Amino acid sequence: MSESTNDLDRRDFLKLGSAAVVAGAVAARSRPTVQAQSSGGFLAAPPIDLVRIGFVGVGLQGGSHVNNLLKIPGCRIAAVCDIRKERTDWATKVITEAGHPAPTAYTNGPRDFERLCADEDLDLVYTATPWEWHVPVMLAAMSHGKHAATEVPAATSVEDCWALVESAEKYKKHAIMMENCNYGRTEMMAFNIIKQGLLGDVLHAEGGYLHDLRSIKFEDRNEGLWRRAWAMKLNGNLYPTHGLGPVANCMDINRGDRYDYIVSMAGPSRGLQDWAREHYPADSSKRQETYVLGDVHTSLVKTANGKTIMVQFNTNLPRPYSRINQMQGTKGIIQGYPDRVYIEGRGRNHQWVDAAELREEFDHPLWREMDERAAGAGHGGMDYMEDYRLIKCLREGLATDMTVYDAASMSALVELTARSNESKSRPLDIPDFTRGQWRTNPKLEIVHA
Numbered sequence: 001m002s003e004s005t006n007d008l009d010r011r012d013f014l015k016l017g018s019a020a021v022v023a024g025a026v027a028a029r030s031r032p033t034v035q036a037q038s039s040g041g042f043l044a045a046p047p048i049d050l051v052r053i054g055f056v057g058v059g060l061q062g063g064s065h066v067n068n069l070l071k072i073p074g075c076r077i078a079a080v081c082d083i084r085k086e087r088t089d090w091a092t093k094v095i096t097e098a099g100h101p102a103p104t105a106y107t108n109g110p111r112d113f114e115r116l117c118a119d120e121d122l123d124l125v126y127t128a129t130p131w132e133w134h135v136p137v138m139l140a141a142m143s144h145g146k147h148a149a150t151e152v153p154a155a156t157s158v159e160d161c162w163a164l165v166e167s168a169e170k171y172k173k174h175a176i177m178m179e180n181c182n183y184g185r186t187e188m189m190a191f192n193i194i195k196q197g198l199l200g201d202v203l204h205a206e207g208g209y210l211h212d213l214r215s216i217k218f219e220d221r222n223e224g225l226w227r228r229a230w231a232m233k234l235n236g237n238l239y240p241t242h243g244l245g246p247v248a249n250c251m252d253i254n255r256g257d258r259y260d261y262i263v264s265m266a267g268p269s270r271g272l273q274d275w276a277r278e279h280y281p282a283d284s285s286k287r288q289e290t291y292v293l294g295d296v297h298t299s300l301v302k303t304a305n306g307k308t309i310m311v312q313f314n315t316n317l318p319r320p321y322s323r324i325n326q327m328q329g330t331k332g333i334i335q336g337y338p339d340r341v342y343i344e345g346r347g348r349n350h351q352w353v354d355a356a357e358l359r360e361e362f363d364h365p366l367w368r369e370m371d372e373r374a375a376g377a378g379h380g381g382m383d384y385m386e387d388y389r390l391i392k393c394l395r396e397g398l399a400t401d402m403t404v405y406d407a408a409s410m411s412a413l414v415e416l417t418a419r420s421n422e423s424k425s426r427p428l429d430i431p432d433f434t435r436g437q438w439r440t441n442p443k444l445e446i447v448h449a
């Protein structure tokens with residue numbers, strides 16, 4: 001699919017609501033399913049000795065990735081792009097201070113990443129732009145022969161999810177959604193415990209993104225410039241991947257199981273309205289905004305193997321942070337916030353064990369190996385882990401920990417939750433982006449530094 005069609009589909013979806021949404025659904029279902037995935041499971045591209053990176057969007061999170069990449073051996077940030085020159089100036093400063101050559105800077109407007117993708121000799125284009133730019137940047141990167149990596153969510157429509165899959169397959173390039181929560185210490189310990197069979201068969205999981213972002217959404221800088229706008233456009237789970245990523249790994253999604261269908265429900269939209277009223281005068285333009293995003297979203301996903309996942313989204317109401325992070329197996333349960341574990345036959349019946357007590361025994365090897373190196377990096381070190389693993393996989397020609405199928409299957413929920421909400425929680429099929437390969441795709445193994 002061309003980029004312009006792609007943009008049009010998304011605009012229609014956002015503007016027209018359910019009619020366009022249903023049309024999009026039909027289009028998604030009738031897509032040709034003829035393209036072959038690379039043989040033997042997931043793509044493993046030729047090894048790259050020095051990974052040359054173009055970074056698009058060097059704001060808060062992009063800046064954090066730039067700092068991480070400067071500490072990772074075997075990569076070089078050769079080009080940077082941002083619509084704000086002060087940010088490419090900042091990136092140039094930190095890159096040269098780290099002893100690397102100055103990157104080429106692209107600051108000529110919101111589509112200047114296209115020039116970066118076309119003109120630069122790069123191996124990877126990595127984007128941490130606002131959500132609406134992830135897909136255009138990734139498609140431009142792949143069509144110009146570069147691997148692509150993006151912040152979350154990878155896409156906001158089912159059509160765009162297919163576009164990423166088709167482009168990755170066509171150009172044989174990685175299209176990776178950088179879900180840092182997959183590298184959280186508790187999440188990785190849970191994966192390790194589950195891999196060892198101690199939880200039995202995981203039958204149900206729960207995850208979410210429950211984060212009071214009201215003050216951030218109303219700032220006149222950074223995310224305040226774009227994140228609140230999405231609350232005026234779409235009543236869906238706009239951020240499903242933090243909660244889903246880790247539980248997907250624990251449930252072998254796209255690697256033995258897959259998301260089959262979803263039902264979703266959203267409650268009233270009050271949090272942002274109340275915040276605006278309490279913080280801005282009556283004549284403020286922020287008081288004139290109309291939000292459609294319900295404050296609490298709850299979705300249920302059924303997998304092809306009959307298992308269940310509950311996903312929640314709430315960024316508009318006062319509450320402490322949580323991603324829930326619960327895995328219920330036939331022999332025990334792990335639950336986050338606070339982190340605790342119950343394994344039948346260990347400890348006292350019916351009593352939680354503090355997860356910290358199990359770290360000595362079950363800490364994921366990657367954390368044991370990288371704890372010190374990751375210290376001080378963004379989000380408790382997990383951002384460094386994901387960047388390190390990305391570069392290592394590219395340098396060694398390995399399949400990446402997260403694949404384009406993970407990016408697509410999780411990000412598709414942005415649109416699907418909105419559509420289910422709009423139609424009395426009607427169940428909706430979640431496309432099988434692997435086209436049947438989920439049955440034989442290799443399991444995610446315990447990865448190392």
Ligand SMILES: NC(=O)c1ccc[n+]([C@@H]2O[C@H](COP(=O)([O-])OP(=O)(O)OC[C@H]3O[C@@H](n4cnc5c(N)ncnc54)[C@H](O)[C@@H]3O)[C@@H](O)[C@H]2O)c1
Pocket residue numbers: 056057058059060061062081082083084087109110111112113128129130131133151152153178179180221222223379
């Ligand atoms: N994984 C996480 O924990 C995490 C945390 C924060 C943000 N994020 C994600 O990172 C992304 C960026 O968020 P942020 O907090 O850094 O926001 P931000 O607003 O601080 O940064 C976005 C940057 O992109 C630039 N930009 C906007 N449009 C552009 C374009 N067309 N071309 C080039 N540059 C452009 C902006 O000028 C800005 O510098 C989002 O996708 C967000 O969801 C992820």
